[in-house]
Structures are given as structure tokens and as C-alpha cells.
Amino acid sequence: MDILNYGDLVILSDKKARKYMITLKEGARFSSQYGFIDHAEIINAGNGGLVKASKGEEYRVFKPTYIDYVMKIKRNAQIIYPKDTAMILMYADIYPGLNVLESGIGQGALSIALLRALGGRGRLTSIEVREDFALQSKNFIHNFLGEVDNHDIVISNIYDGFEGCFDRIVLDLPEPWHVLKHCKTGLIDGGMIVSYIPTVLQVKTYVDTLKETGYFDDIETFELIKRPWKVDGLSVRPEMWIYNHSAFIVKARKIK
Ligand SMILES: C[S@@+](CC[C@H](N)C(=O)[O-])C[C@H]1O[C@@H](n2cnc3c(N)ncnc32)[C@H](O)[C@@H]1O
Missing domain, CATH: 3.40.50.150 (Vaccinia Virus protein VP39)
Structure with missing residues (x-):
């Protein structure tokens, strides 16, 4: 596991391998049709970890590669x-x-x-x-x-x-x-x-x-x-x- 911090870029990848790139901000939320995820939860999950949106859909958290x-x-x-x-x-x-x-x-x-x-x-x-x-x-x-x-x-x-x-x-x-x-x-x-x-x-x-x-x-x-x-x-x-x-x-x- 790798430490994530506010200000870092992260990739959220859903089950269909759709990827979203966001910058972590204190107090902010990622929103999609599956509800929301607090950025603080993404930090807790860490690089390679899993987070669950408010409607239950899971996203894998990664630090973005060059690609x-x-x-x-x-x-x-x-x-x-x-x-x-x-x-x-x-x-x-x-x-x-x-x-x-x-x-x-x-x-x-x-x-x-x-x-x-x-x-x-x-x-x-x-x-x-x-x-x-x-x-x-x-x-x-x-x-x-x-x-x-x-x-x-x-x-x-x-x-x-x-x-x-x-x-x-x-x-x-x-x-x-x-x-x-x-x-x-x-x-x-x-x-x-x-x-x-x-x-x-x-x-x-x-x-x-x-x-x-x-x-x-x-x-x-x-x-x-x-x-x-x-x-x-x-x-x-x-x-x-x-x-x-x-x-x-x-x-x-x-x-x-
Ligand atoms: C296709 S883009 C380069 C993309 C870049 N290799 C990348 O991977 O992001 C081509 C660039 O060449 C610049 N360019 C075109 N003619 C030029 C010239 N005569 N001198 C310097 N730059 C030029 C354009 O303004 C443009 O920014």
C-alpha cells in the first residue's frame, strides 16, 4: 500500500474498467451515477485499495501511470x-x-x-x-x-x-x-x-x-x-x- 495525500492525482476504476482521474481535495466528493465517495475514503483505501460509492458500486484506487x-x-x-x-x-x-x-x-x-x-x-x-x-x-x-x-x-x-x-x-x-x-x-x-x-x-x-x-x-x-x-x-x-x-x-x- 502506498500513502495518498490531498493534492495527489488518483485513478478510480470501476468494474467495467472505466477510469476516472481526479485530484484529491480536502472535504471534496467524487460523484457518479452510483452515488458519491468522499475523497477522505479514497485516501484511507490507498493505492491499489477499494472504495465503495454510496449506492454500493466499488472502485479500485490507483496512482495514475504515465499512460x-x-x-x-x-x-x-x-x-x-x-x-x-x-x-x-x-x-x-x-x-x-x-x-x-x-x-x-x-x-x-x-x-x-x-x-x-x-x-x-x-x-x-x-x-x-x-x-x-x-x-x-x-x-x-x-x-x-x-x-x-x-x-x-x-x-x-x-x-x-x-x-x-x-x-x-x-x-x-x-x-x-x-x-x-x-x-x-x-x-x-x-x-x-x-x-x-x-x-x-x-x-x-x-x-x-x-x-x-x-x-x-x-x-x-x-x-x-x-x-x-x-x-x-x-x-x-x-x-x-x-x-x-x-x-x-x-x-x-x-x-x-
Ligand atoms: C502535435 S503537437 C506535439 C505534441 C507533443 N509531441 C506531445 O506528445 O504532447 C505539435 C506542436 O508543434 C508545434 N509547432 C508547429 N510548428 C512549429 C515550429 N515551426 N516550431 C516550433 N514548434 C512548432 C505546434 O504548435 C504544436 O504545439
Whole structure:
């Protein structure tokens, strides 16, 4: 059992695995069609515990995982889905101590994953053209990670260039090919650039540009399809409907 406190985020999960994310507040109540639950009871139940609504329905209490958090929040920008984020961290080879550049920040979902992988060492710089996204993502990140002192958010158009030289660059932009000319001095030799690109026409322009620069090699393009299964008694089969396409991932490596 883990201690919960007022101010913490929690997930309440009902029997049908519907999840609700709330922030615990002193004197507050969670309400649903099954009645109400005092937040104080949720604290008493603890992480992994059970609480009963006033009409008898039970809810499991959990601290939210990264996936709960980014999938449950009301979003203003399209996020990178966790199945893709996991692979981006691997293909960009993110580990503590690196100097990482990300653009744009959007909701800040990828930023949280990058900051966690950096583990408080190294630095993340996020370049975002929209001031409103820069501000809201800062709150979104803070709400989940608390104080972070190795993250800078820079408001600018990355297509015009950026300062510094990074170990890794991760892009989630409409026209990522405009960034490649700046990587000649902005990415270390041997460094990785990983881009998240929704359509094949964008992928073609991007990969053609990677090749034309002459300073990228080890280029790989792929997509990931997560195929969930239903396992319920004798009904063991793939789910009828899946979320089929998110985006392509293109990885490349800078050469001398
Ligand atoms: C799809 S969102 C990024 C979502 C983010 N990866 C996440 O997981 O939450 C794309 C972001 O790129 C920003 N953007 C678009 N063009 C840009 C540019 N030229 N320079 C910097 N940011 C840009 C947009 O404002 C938007 O916030």
C-alpha cells in the first residue's frame, strides 16, 4: 500500500474498467451515477485499495501511470501515443545525462517521457512556436512530475534554427525536413534524430531531405500497430476494433 495525500492525482476504476482521474481535495466528493465517495475514503483505501460509492458500486484506487495521465487528460494538442513514445525513447536511445532537443512541445506528453528517461540528469530543451502551448504544457508536466530543474522551454520557430548542439533531437512537427539543415551544427556526430510523422507524403519529403543533406545515415522508417486481444472465459480473440494508425517513426543518425 502506498500513502495518498490531498493534492495527489488518483485513478478510480470501476468494474467495467472505466477510469476516472481526479485530484484529491480536502472535504471534496467524487460523484457518479452510483452515488458519491468522499475523497477522505479514497485516501484511507490507498493505492491499489477499494472504495465503495454510496449506492454500493466499488472502485479500485490507483496512482495514475504515465499512460493513465496522458490518455485521461483533456487535450488541446494531439499527443504522441504511449506505444509510439516507448519506441521513440528506445530508437532515440535516451538515457540519463544526455542533452536532448524536442520540438514542438504541444501538450507536453513526450516531454514527460523524455524527462523521466533522463532521470534528473542531462537536459531537455523544448522548442515551441505557440506561447499558449508552451504555457499549458509547463503546467501539464508540473502536474505529473512536480518541480523539474533540467527542462527549458524556448518559444521560437525551430524552422528558423536553434542555439546549441544536442546529443539527440526528437521532432513532432508538420514539416520536420526544415530542421535538418540546422542539424549540421546542432546535432553531434553520431547523434540520433527521431521524427514522428503522420502521413507517407511527409515521410517521403523528410527521408529524401535526410539523404540529400549527406550527413545522415542509418535511416529507418516504421510504424507500430498495437493489436489488443479480448481474453474473457472462452472468448479469446483479437478485439473487433483497433486504433489503426497514429504516425510513422523515422530514425536517422548523424555522420561526419
Ligand atoms: C502535435 S503537437 C506535439 C505534441 C507533443 N509531441 C506531445 O506528445 O504532447 C505539435 C506542436 O508543434 C508545434 N509547432 C508547429 N510548428 C512549429 C515550429 N515551426 N516550431 C516550433 N514548434 C512548432 C505546434 O504548435 C504544436 O504545439
